[in-house]
Amino acid sequence: MSTSLKPSPLRIGIIGAGVMGTKHAEFIDRERNATLVGVADPFSTTLADTVGVPNYSDYHDLLAAPDIDAVIIANPNGEHVPTALAAIDAGIPALLEKPVAISANEASVLSTAVDEAGGVVLVGHHRRHHPAVAAAREMIRGGELGRIVAVNGMWLTKKSDQYFEQPWRRTSGAGVMLINLVHDLDLVRYLIGEVTTVQAIASNAARGYEVEDTAAVIVGFDNGAVGTFIVSDTVVAPWGWDQSTQDDPQFPFSPDASSYSIAGTEGSLTFPQLGHYYHDGESNWNLPLSRRFRAIASGDSYTGQLRHFIDVARGTAAPIVTVDDAAATLNVIESAHRSAETGALVAVEPVQPSPR
Numbered sequence: 001m002s003t004s005l006k007p008s009p010l011r012i013g014i015i016g017a018g019v020m021g022t023k024h025a026e027f028i029d030r031e032r033n034a035t036l037v038g039v040a041d042p043f044s045t046t047l048a049d050t051v052g053v054p055n056y057s058d059y060h061d062l063l064a065a066p067d068i069d070a071v072i073i074a075n076p077n078g079e080h081v082p083t084a085l086a087a088i089d090a091g092i093p094a095l096l097e098k099p100v101a102i103s104a105n106e107a108s109v110l111s112t113a114v115d116e117a118g119g120v121v122l123v124g125h126h127r128r129h130h131p132a133v134a135a136a137r138e139m140i141r142g143g144e145l146g147r148i149v150a151v152n153g154m155w156l157t158k159k160s161d162q163y164f165e166q167p168w169r170r171t172s173g174a175g176v177m178l179i180n181l182v183h184d185l186d187l188v189r190y191l192i193g194e195v196t197t198v199q200a201i202a203s204n205a206a207r208g209y210e211v212e213d214t215a216a217v218i219v220g221f222d223n224g225a226v227g228t229f230i231v232s233d234t235v236v237a238p239w240g241w242d243q244s245t246q247d248d249p250q251f252p253f254s255p256d257a258s259s260y261s262i263a264g265t266e267g268s269l270t271f272p273q274l275g276h277y278y279h280d281g282e283s284n285w286n287l288p289l290s291r292r293f294r295a296i297a298s299g300d301s302y303t304g305q306l307r308h309f310i311d312v313a314r315g316t317a318a319p320i321v322t323v324d325d326a327a328a329t330l331n332v333i334e335s336a337h338r339s340a341e342t343g344a345l346v347a348v349e350p351v352q353p354s355p356r
C-alpha cells in the first residue's frame with residue numbers, strides 16, 4: 001500500500017509589519033498550507049506580538065533563522081531591492097511587494113542577482129491572480145473581442161490624510177504612479193501587450209507633497225493598441241480596482257463602477273464586471289449592441305497569489321510575475337515620470353532579460 005505524505009505548511013517570515021505586512025499575515029492565517037513563523041520590523045513588534053512569533057529588528061536575522069522556508073517582503077519601496085538581495089544571498093524564496101524597485105537601475109541589479117544566484121523572487125502584482133483577470137485574458141487571447149484597439153483605465157479614490165503621515169509615502173520613491181498606477185499598467189501589459197510609448201501629465205496640486213497625487217497617462221502598445229489612464233489618490237470617486245473587485249473588504253464595494261474598458265474590433269469588455277458588448281451578425285454603429293456577462297469563479301487575488309507563492313517557493317511553479325516582468329512595468333512608470341517632467345512622448349526601454 002502506498003502512503004502519500006502531504007507537505008507540511010510552508011514556514012513564512014514577513015519583513016515589514018505595516019499595513020501590507022499585516023494583511024499578508026491575515027492571508028497566511030487563512031491558508032492551511034502556510035504558517036507564519038517570524039516577523040522582521042525594526043520599528044514595530046505589534047504584528048509579531050499579536051501572532052505570537054519572534055520579531056527580529058534586523059531582517060538578516062530572520063533570514064538566518066533555522067525554521068524559515070520563505071519570506072514576504074513588505075517594507076517601504078526603497079528597501080525592496082536590498083532586502084530581496086539579502087533573501088537571495090540566504091537562499092530563501094521571496095514574495096516581493098510591488099514596486100519591484102524604485103528605479104530601473106535598481107531593478108536590473110536584482111534581475112542580475114536572480115539570474116546569477118538562481119534566486120527565487122515572485123513580485124506582488126497580485127491582481128494577475130484574480131479570477132476576472134484570467135477570464136478577461138482568455139476572452140482576449142481567444143479572439144472574442146477581435147483585435148484589441150483601445151483600453152481606458154481609472155484608479156481614482158481618496159486616501160486618508162493619516163496614510164500620508166508615513167514620510168516615505170510623501171517623498172520620491174512613492175506617489176500615485178509608483179504605488180497604484182503600477183498595478184494597472186502591470187495588468188494591461190498582461191492582458192493587452194507591451195507598452196512601447198508613454199506621455200503623461202502629473203500634478204501634486206491637491207495634496208502639495210513632493211510626489212504627484214494625480215496623473216493622466218497615454219500609452220501605446222507594441223501591437224498598435226492605445227490606452228489612457230487617469231489616477232488620483234485625492235478624489236472621492238467609485239472607479240478603480242479596489243472599489244470594483246471586492247478583492248479587499250477594507251474598500252467599500254461599487255458594483256456598477258468599472259475600472260477598465262477594453263475595446264476590440266469585434267466587441268468590448270467592462271472590467272471587472274465582464275460585460276461583453278457585441279453585435280449579432282453585421283457590425284456597425286447604427287445596429288443595436290447585445291450584451292452578456294461572463295460568469296467567473298469566486299476567489300480573491302491575494303489568496304491566489306499566496307497559493308502561487310507556496311508553489312513557487314516549493315519549486316513546483318515558475319513565478320507568474322518575475323523581476324524582469326515587474327521591471328518592464330517599472331520602466332513604463334519611469335518613462336511616464338520623464339514625460340511628465342519634459343512634456344515629451346517617451347519611448348519605453350525594453351527589458352533585456354539576462355541570459356541564464
Ligand SMILES: NC(=O)c1ccc[n+]([C@@H]2O[C@H](COP(=O)([O-])OP(=O)(O)OC[C@H]3O[C@@H](n4cnc5c(N)ncnc54)[C@H](O)[C@@H]3O)[C@@H](O)[C@H]2O)c1
Pocket residue numbers: 015016017018019020021040041042043044059074075076077079097098099124125126166179
Ligand atoms: N500589493 C498591494 O496591493 C499593496 C498595497 C499596499 C502596499 N503595498 C506595498 O507594500 C509595501 C509596504 O507598504 P505599507 O503600506 O504596508 O507601508 P507601511 O509603512 O505601513 O509599512 C512598512 C513597514 O516596514 C517597516 N520597515 C521599515 N524599514 C524596514 C526594514 N529595513 N526592515 C523591515 N521592516 C522595515 C516599517 O516599520 C513598517 O512597519 C510597499 O512597498 C507598498 O508599495 C502593496
